[in-house]
Amino acid sequence: MIRYALRCEHEHEFEGWFPSSDGYDDQAARGLVECPMCASRAVRKSIMAPAVAGTKKREAAPGPSPEMQTMVLEAMAKVREHVEAEFDYVGDAFAREARAIHDGTSEHRDIYGEATPAEVRALKEDGVPVSPLPPKPVDKRKAN
Numbered sequence: 459m460i461r462y463a464l465r466c467e468h469e470h471e472f473e474g475w476f477p478s479s480d481g482y483d484d485q486a487a488r489g490l491v492e493c494p495m496c497a498s499r500a501v502r503k504s505i506m507a508p509a510v511a512g513t514k515k516r517e518a519a520p521g522p523s524p525e526m527q528t529m530v531l532e533a534m535a536k537v538r539e540h541v542e543a544e545f546d547y548v549g550d551a552f553a554r555e556a557r558a559i560h561d562g563t564s565e566h567r568d569i570y571g572e573a574t575p576a577e578v579r580a581l582k583e584d585g586v587p588v589s590p591l592p593p594k595p596v597d598k599r600k601a602n
Contacts, residue, residue, distance in 0.1 A: 459527050466493035467500035475522065477531070477596060489575030490590040497582055499575045534592035541591055545570045553577035560586040 460479055465471050470493050476482040482503075485491050491501045522530070545568040548555045552571030558564035570591055573581070581588050 459522060461521065463504040464491070464493075464501050465504040466496060466498040468493070468496050468498060470495040470498075471504060477593075481593065481596075485590075485593060488590075489573075489578055490593070492590070499579060531595060535595045538592045538594065541568075541570050544568065547571055553581055556581055556586050556588060557584070560584075 459475050459477060460482070461473055461475050462482060463471065464474050472494055474482070474491060476485065482491070486501065489499045492499050493501060548569045548571040550572045552569065553573045555564060555569055555571070556573075559566055559569070573588070578588055
C-alpha cells in the first residue's frame with residue numbers, strides 16, 4: 459500500500475491509500491479518485507515530505523497494519539463481486555441509463571458500467587447518485 463497527499467482543483471487537501479503507484483495512476487486515469495469535500499475528480503498528487511531515516515531511531519509512521527490492508531482489500535473485492543453478480547451491466551451506456559432511471563423514463567434497477575469523468579461529473583451535478591466501483595483485485599501471482 460502507498461499513501462499519497464492529494465489536492466483537488468479547489469485546493470482541498472486530503473490523503474489516499476492505493477495498492478501501488480500504478481494503482482493510483484490507473485484509478486486517476488479512470489476518474490475514480492475524488493475529493494471527499496467537493497467530489498471533484500480533477501485531483502493531483504501534492505508534494506509530500508518523504509520519510510528519510512536520520513541518525514536517531516524513530517518509530518515508524520503509523521499506517522494501516524497488514525491485517526487491516528488485507529481486510530480492506532477483501533471488503534473491496536466482495537463489494538465488486540456483489541455488484542457484478544447482482545447488478546445489470548450496461549457497458550458504456552451507463553451515464554445515459556443512470557440518468558433515465560433517475561428521471562423515471564426507465565424502470566428502476568441496479569446497474570453498473572463505464573462512464574467518462576465528464577459524464578460522472580454531469581450525473582453528480584444533476585443529483586444522479588453514482589459511485590465508483592472498487593478496482594479489480596490484483597492477482598499477485600500474475601503481477602510477479
